Amino acid sequence: MGVDMQAAGDDTPTHELNLWQKKNMLPFNNLKHVVAHELVHVQQENMAGDTTLLCHAIKEGMADFLGELISGKTANHRLHVWAAGNERKVWEEFKKEMYLNRYHNWIANSSQETADRPADLGYWVGYQICKAYFDRAADKKKAVHDMLNIKDYKAFLTESKADEKLSGGSKF
Numbered sequence: 001m002g003v004d005m006q007a008a009g010d011d012t013p014t015h016e017l018n019l020w021q022k023k024n025m026l027p028f029n030n031l032k033h034v035v036a037h038e039l040v041h042v043q044q045e046n047m048a049g050d051t052t053l054l055c056h057a058i059k060e061g062m063a064d065f066l067g068e069l070i071s072g073k074t075a076n077h078r079l080h081v082w083a084a085g086n087e088r089k090v091w092e093e094f095k096k097e098m099y100l101n102r103y104h105n106w107i108a109n110s111s112q113e114t115a116d117r118p119a120d121l122g123y124w125v126g127y128q129i130c131k132a133y134f135d136r137a138a139d140k141k142k143a144v145h146d147m148l149n150i151k152d153y154k155a156f157l158t159e160s161k162a163d164e165k166l167s168g169g170s171k172f
Contacts, residue, residue: 030075036067037075048151053122054098055153056107061126062147065134079124082117087128091166094125099154125166133160 040063047059068074083090097105105112106122113119130147133156137143150156157163 030073033067033071033073033075033077036071037063039070040066043148046149048153050153051101052099052153053094053101053103053106054157056103057094057098057122057126058129058150058153058156059126060107060120060123061128062130064123064127065130066144066147074127076120076123076127079118079121080127083121083124087166088168090121090125091128091163094122095163128166129157129160129162132162132165136161 041059044059044062048055064074064076074080094106103122106125107120109119111119133147134140134143136159137146147156
């Protein structure tokens with residue numbers, strides 16, 4: 001669960017850490033958000049298996065989104081801060097790769113972290129897709145159930161209308 005990364009204090013040595021590790025080292029009180037995120041992953045066992053970036057992004061983003069509903073804050077808040085104002089750009093880049101059977105540019109890509117762009121933006125994209133789906137749903141409990149039982153990720157994306165939102169058709 002990364003407790004060692006979620007229990008940092010002012011005196012925690014960071015000189016041997018890479019940029020991603022330094023940016024993700026958070027105070028202990030952030031642990032509840034990470035626990036909520038990981039608990040959602042436990043509930044995702046009924047979701048269809050898929051090797052596309054879209055699938056992986058939705059699973060991670062869903063864990064962030066539903067984890068936020070549980071704990072009050074997403075486990076990856078810094079991605080949302082960075083993405084503000086960059087939504088369309090990130091989405092256009094993501095769309096070019098979302099049906100490929102790899103996620104190395106979007107998830108678990110800590111070596112690609114720079115001062116100008118965080119790693120793991122697939123979490124943010126997946127969060128936006130799940131939030132768009134949830135926000136459109138009249139029955140929120142059913143929306144959560146539907147999310148945890150996705151069988152067709154492309155259809156879920158279409159139903160969410162996230163493309164319209166992320167392409168600039170609606171406000172964030």
